[in-house]
Amino acid sequence: MELSTQKILAHNDGPVGRIILNNPERRNAISLDMWQGISEAFDQFSENPKIRCVVMSGAGDKAFASGADISQFKERRSNADAAEEYARISMAGRQKMLHCEKPFIAQIRGFCMGGGLGIALAADIRIASEDAQFGVPAARLSIAYDRLNLGNLVALVGPSKAKEILLTAKRYSGLEAEKMGLINSCVPISDLETAVADITDRISENAPLSMKASKLTINELMKDDSAFDGALVDQLTRDCFDSKDYQEGQEAFLNKRKPVFTGA
Numbered sequence: 001m002e003l004s005t006q007k008i009l010a011h012n013d014g015p016v017g018r019i020i021l022n023n024p025e026r027r028n029a030i031s032l033d034m035w036q037g038i039s040e041a042f043d044q045f046s047e048n049p050k051i052r053c054v055v056m057s058g059a060g061d062k063a064f065a066s067g068a069d070i071s072q073f074k075e076r077r078s079n080a081d082a083a084e085e086y087a088r089i090s091m092a093g094r095q096k097m098l099h100c101e102k103p104f105i106a107q108i109r110g111f112c113m114g115g116g117l118g119i120a121l122a123a124d125i126r127i128a129s130e131d132a133q134f135g136v137p138a139a140r141l142s143i144a145y146d147r148l149n150l151g152n153l154v155a156l157v158g159p160s161k162a163k164e165i166l167l168t169a170k171r172y173s174g175l176e177a178e179k180m181g182l183i184n185s186c187v188p189i190s191d192l193e194t195a196v197a198d199i200t201d202r203i204s205e206n207a208p209l210s211m212k213a214s215k216l217t218i219n220e221l222m223k224d225d226s227a228f229d230g231a232l233v234d235q236l237t238r239d240c241f242d243s244k245d246y247q248e249g250q251e252a253f254l255n256k257r258k259p260v261f262t263g264a
Contacts, residue, residue: 001044008037009059010044015052015204017045017102020059021119027066028058030115032086034069035093038119042096049263052204052211054100055196056123057107058116064108065116067137087146090115094148097122098219101212103203107196108132109189113171118145121152124215125199126183129192132174134182139169155222156181207245208263213237 001010009020019041021028045051058064097104097119106123112134120126128134136153138145145166154162157180164170174186187195203211213236220228240246245261252259 001041003037003040005033005037007031007034008041010037010041012048012051015050016200017041017048017051017054019045019054019056021056021065021116022059023069024058024060024062026069026071027063027111028060028116029066029069029071030090030119031069031072032089035090038093039096042093042100046096046100046102051102052206052208053103053105053200055105055107055200056119058109061109063111063116064106064132065113065119066111067114067116070141091146091148094118094122098148101216102208103211103215105196105199107192108174108183109192113137118149118152120183121149121156127192127196127199128174128177128183128186129189130174130186131189132177132183132186133171134174134177135169135171136165137169138166205258205261207240207243207249207259207261209236209240209243209245213240 001012003010007021007023009022011018019038021030021034023029023031023034042054045054103125104123106120106126108120108126108128109132110129112120112128112132114136117134117136136145150162150166153165157165161180165172172180172182174183177183178186185195213233216236217233220233223229244264245259248261249259
């Protein structure tokens, strides 16, 4: 897949779209051009009906993503105005991840810090190896995170634990992250790819419209009542019951065979 930067690699792996954060010399620190590449990759996977889910991982074995590329801060985030422009570009990438209608899985090994953790929080499912380390060192850099990133963190671990993570800038192990609900599961290093493959295999066999409805409805439930889009949720439900896949699911069940879903 052609993208505007070599620091983001993306390819189709059967029904799985794979994105690799490819900046291993800087422990996959996220530069501004990488945010653009992330946006492009999600656009292409979202438009491809053969892709059932997206998996993101980091190049090498040292990091998923160690955070934002601090070497760009003097040029790109030198003051409040520059920081706003940086946030505008990076926010576009975050929105692509959050609004992707297909299941998004973060496969995490090594460092997952700061902005890297923000990317992982945008995933629907997070699977990490035992050598993973998580943290938000914002307090050591005198920077602040926006509502989107903090909202995702608070939704997962609650306000008290979120404050502990931010105020102490402490690093947490994969097992600690699993215990607090920051990730779905922590597995031995040797089992990481197998654990993620088990999830993608299951997802790939399921009905795309049903998974889309489940994901987007849960996302709506996380919003304030005033922002909840009931019409969207109702339409997602109708789309499932009006689909050919609904008929296929019933026929497969009655005939005791595996269903073959097309997303139609």
